[in-house]
Amino acid sequence: MRELAVDFGTSNTVAALRANGGPSRLLLFDGWPVLPSAVLRGRDGGLVVGREALRGARLDPARFEPHPKERIDEGEVLLGDAAVPVVSLIAAVLRRVAAEAPAPDRVVLTHPADWYSSRRAVLLAAAREAGWQGEVQLVAEPVAAASQAADVPPGQAVAVFDMGGGTTDVAVLRRTSTGWDVLAEAGLPDFGGRDLDQLLLDHLGVEVDPTADAAGRRAARVLAEDVRAGKEALSQYPQTDIPLPAPRPDAHLTRQELETLVEAALRRAVDLLAETVGTTSLTAVHLVGGATRMPLVARLISERLGLVPTIVESPETSVALGALGPPPRPQRTPFPPPPLPRSTPMPPPPPEERKKPPVAAITTAIVVTLLAAGGVIAAALLRPDTVGTAVVGPTPSAPPDNPAFRGDEPLIAFAGPAAGKADECVNVMGTASQGDQYSARNHVRCRFEIDGIAYFANYLSADGPQTCGQLNEEFLELPGAQWLSEDPWTGGDLRGKSHDVAATSGNNVLWYTDTNTLCAFFGASTDQNPPMSEVHQAWETVVGA
Structure with missing residues (x-):
């Protein structure tokens, strides 16, 4: 049996495959385990996904949608001179995943815990349009992330802090004998890694008008990518240089400078986590999402909750790897037979x-x-x-x-x-x-x-x-x-x-x-x-x- 899990994210999509109940492995897209969720409508009307879409956006940004997940409530999106249904944008991303894992017997798609039925229906419709006609199951992202915590005994609670490109979601879950119960969840739909990028861009004081002409749009996108890369570099190194448009010299930035810029914004997310946890006793806090690589995130959570967060090697992949859950269990026994009629006393069992x-x-x-x-x-x-x-x-x-x-x-x-x-x-x-x-x-x-x-x-x-x-x-x-x-x-x-x-x-x-x-x-x-x-x-x- 081939099982496929897909974490369709705001900025990136990650997928994992499991065969015959064995360990899950990440799919690779152009050699990388992370597929940009971006979609570009080509001049022939076809939809291009991932890094190819990012490259095409430099030439024709008007045909480009970088974050289809954020358009989930819109019926269609104008790309160039044509409107494209949101379902088709999402399906294009899922179809790219399907190309790497043909004919799965079971597909699991993750979604934010607070997505209501109409949003989930769009995601499921996109899965069908992508060609998955078999079993398709939807799982809340925090449940998928917590499923990797196999060492948590029943009755214990964990928190998940998921900070992606455009949103931040927090959840508190308790382990049960059969899985996880979500005790509480909350989110910031207007705060994620891109907002930290914008704070850094404002600090650098560089202005590029993305609406002036095609050249301006290309320059704005290149600058945004360079700023994001500089921010990510400071998660590993104490200092870095960020290229700026001529005639400005490149900017030299330290990790301390970046943390000073973004600390107030991050505290807002950490405060939300603390409020959501309330008085619940936690076994662990799991960090999920690429933006949690920033060391300041773990430090602020540790100071606020008194618990050192669990930092995985690749927080971008945690949800996809956990979505399939543990290997399948043996088939459960059937329900007990119905009770005897009320008029017939039931003998006590041994x-x-x-x-x-x-x-x-x-x-x-x-x-x-x-x-x-x-x-x-x-x-x-x-x-x-x-x-x-x-x-x-x-x-x-x-x-x-x-x-x-x-x-x-x-x-x-x-x-x-x-x-x-x-x-x-x-x-x-x-x-x-x-x-x-x-x-x-x-x-x-x-x-x-x-x-x-x-x-x-x-x-x-x-x-x-x-x-x-x-x-x-x-x-x-x-x-x-x-x-x-x-x-x-x-x-x-x-x-x-x-x-x-x-x-x-x-x-x-x-x-x-x-x-x-x-x-x-x-x-x-x-x-x-x-x-x-x-x-x-x-x-x-x-x-x-």
Whole structure:
């Protein structure tokens, strides 16, 4: 089996290939493991990618898009005299990767943890246009980066500080028996390595008008590349020279000068990391992204958190190498058979076969759904001010005594006793969850572990029908999504109408009331896609009364 992981980045794209469960290896593009994500539209209408696009941009910058990932929310981009769909720009980059790894059996694409469904749908559509018609899974970047930390025992937490060319993302994750739960995440969409380049360029005091003419655009791009190269050189050497346009002499710069220039900007990102970590006890901080090569990044994090970050040899490749996760495990055992009818007493099992009580997975909240195309339920976005609302322990309390519901009586009644049987529940309002996106009054997320697989139930309440209506619409945006039924199935005493919604990447059950002011959905984590029959079985046998 050939598995391919692709980290499609703002400035660069990295890919890793694994065969038959062995170690992952990086793909090379023109002899390098890093492919520039840049795209150039040729005069013949074809799309050129990578270093060839960078070279072509010097001659015709108007046909050049250096950062397709930043255009993800735009339908199309004008390159020269023609508009090109953003999906096609991204597909061109992925097609270049596919040329180096033909016919993979499984493809994993990474994305920022806060990408909502429409952005993920664009990424998946680009993968199909690139020619990958088999299994394509989406994985959040911090989860992929943390997956390289194989020595972290279950129950321990790590932080990921990912600083790329255009953005900075931070996340806190806790190791579980089956993978990782994202406890909290945040980001700076307006700050990355290019902003440090601009600070250095402003310091040098060189002005080149990129809009004057073609020559001016070429000069501006050459200068930007020289400034970036000088900044990167100072990560390894104490001083360097940066070529400047004539008649200016070359600039001599020291690492100390650069650190003085960028320290205030970097502290903003480090402060965000500290706020996101909150009171969580960390085992490690992993640095990801090429901009973290700057020694000042690790020093500021160490001073702020009191923990020396883990610096890998090649931070640009960490996400791609971790995206495939550990080698495949043996196939899991099927769900246990359904319980006997209520009228027939069930004989107690022998002592050695009795099920152990559930063990609390985490003491802080787990995550909100991302409705990823690679699976509907995924990572959480918990801010420090919500820490402590999780309900954990071997005998979880019933919903009326569960602080995660915050006294929301209609939602408590709607959830029923099933929520009291969860491994843990957490209130995720204020964490960029669907509840926040769709103006819910309350959003509670409960986790259930079934045969080593994490299942999640999300309960939402609102003052009007818009919240649940928008939630249903988002489910229908998933690739291949379709309603399978509208039956009064109320397993586990969750009352209301229900839908089975099937997608190519995940199966879920949705419940909602006649007024659409209360709704819920239940399904497996993103790395699993059990059949709908098993989703029903999981709810009825483990969650149900």
